[in-house]
Amino acid sequence: MSNRPEELIKKIYEEQGKINDVFLTACGGSLVDLYPGYYFINSESETMHSHWLTAREMTVSPSKFLKRGALVILCSHGGNTKETVEAARLAKERGAAIITMTHNPESICAQEDMNSVVYSWEDDTNERERPQGIVIRVLNELMKMQEPGYTKYEAVLDGLEKADGIVRAAVKKVQNRTWVFAEKYFDEPFLYIIGSGASYSQAYGFSICSLQEMQWMDCCYLHSGEYFHGPFECTDEDHLYILLMGTGKARVMDERALTFLKKYAKKYEVIDAVELGIDAIDESVNEYFCPMVFYAMTVAYRTGLQDKRRHPLDMRRYMGVVEY
Numbered sequence: 001m002s003n004r005p006e007e008l009i010k011k012i013y014e015e016q017g018k019i020n021d022v023f024l025t026a027c028g029g030s031l032v033d034l035y036p037g038y039y040f041i042n043s044e045s046e047t048m049h050s051h052w053l054t055a056r057e058m059t060v061s062p063s064k065f066l067k068r069g070a071l072v073i074l075c076s077h078g079g080n081t082k083e084t085v086e087a088a089r090l091a092k093e094r095g096a097a098i099i100t101m102t103h104n105p106e107s108i109c110a111q112e113d114m115n116s117v118v119y120s121w122e123d124d125t126n127e128r129e130r131p132q133g134i135v136i137r138v139l140n141e142l143m144k145m146q147e148p149g150y151t152k153y154e155a156v157l158d159g160l161e162k163a164d165g166i167v168r169a170a171v172k173k174v175q176n177r178t179w180v181f182a183e184k185y186f187d188e189p190f191l192y193i194i195g196s197g198a199s200y201s202q203a204y205g206f207s208i209c210s211l212q213e214m215q216w217m218d219c220c221y222l223h224s225g226e227y228f229h230g231p232f233e234c235t236d237e238d239h240l241y242i243l244l245m246g247t248g249k250a251r252v253m254d255e256r257a258l259t260f261l262k263k264y265a266k267k268y269e270v271i272d273a274v275e276l277g278i279d280a281i282d283e284s285v286n287e288y289f290c291p292m293v294f295y296a297m298t299v300a301y302r303t304g305l306q307d308k309r310r311h312p313l314d315m316r317r318y319m320g321v322v323e324y
């Protein structure tokens, strides 16, 4: 059973009353998509605290704030991931409200008591109907209901209308660059992916899902601010960096990383959301939409690598193959 996100959060708000804590939890790629919502609440809310954590961590070490007055947003693409299902059950037991997103209408996460939003995941699915868009839709409504001083509601709605067009244009724009990147770097022994703000999630996802899981490439993700607190000592002309440059207040950290890379590195790829058109969305909120653009970039770059490296994106040796 699927719910409309806006109606679901209204129903929850009527039942629960004031929300004090928003938890966002899942595993892997689904967890990545929840981070912008965490960042949004952390930046915008005057009445709520947000928490972003792995589903397993939520159950092995539950927060004292996981109780009535908490909203837990979960995502599981396949809908049956054990850790995520257990996190949803624990949240309900503790009296928290849950919203569960899944692509699989037959899954545990789509059952009636899961308050599910079943999303489509086709090439032409609009960004506002994908998990990152659904989370922002839910939280934008929640902010409007709970915080009379919230002024960004309309700007976010406008962003949700524009995001899909921006993402599609950006994918066309970088197509050639992804091929050139793959030609140059297909055999690279190690990569660093750097980002910050809401887009830090996409540095994480680019690394753990697109390159480690799907290409078996050694790499790690870095926060642009943290780059200067240790990792920059590895910088030289041999190491390869991909820098995701977002917008908003966090951008200064990405700019600082770029300045350093220009001076001391030789191999770096800059993916800049501004150059890719994100500023068509109001600047007060466009940072929350950069991760949609960056996710599409990870797909474009990993596809370029797949083709050049002849390593299918779907090939696994452990995940879903052996016991773990």
Ligand SMILES: O=P(O)(O)OC[C@H]1O[C@](O)(CO)[C@@H](O)[C@@H]1O
Binding pocket: 027, 028, 029, 030, 075, 076, 077, 078, 079, 080, 081, 084, 209, 213
């Ligand atoms: O979104 P689901 O179905 O819970 O699956 C999570 C799994 O899928 C991935 O996101 C992608 O394969 C993994 O990172 C993770 O183990």
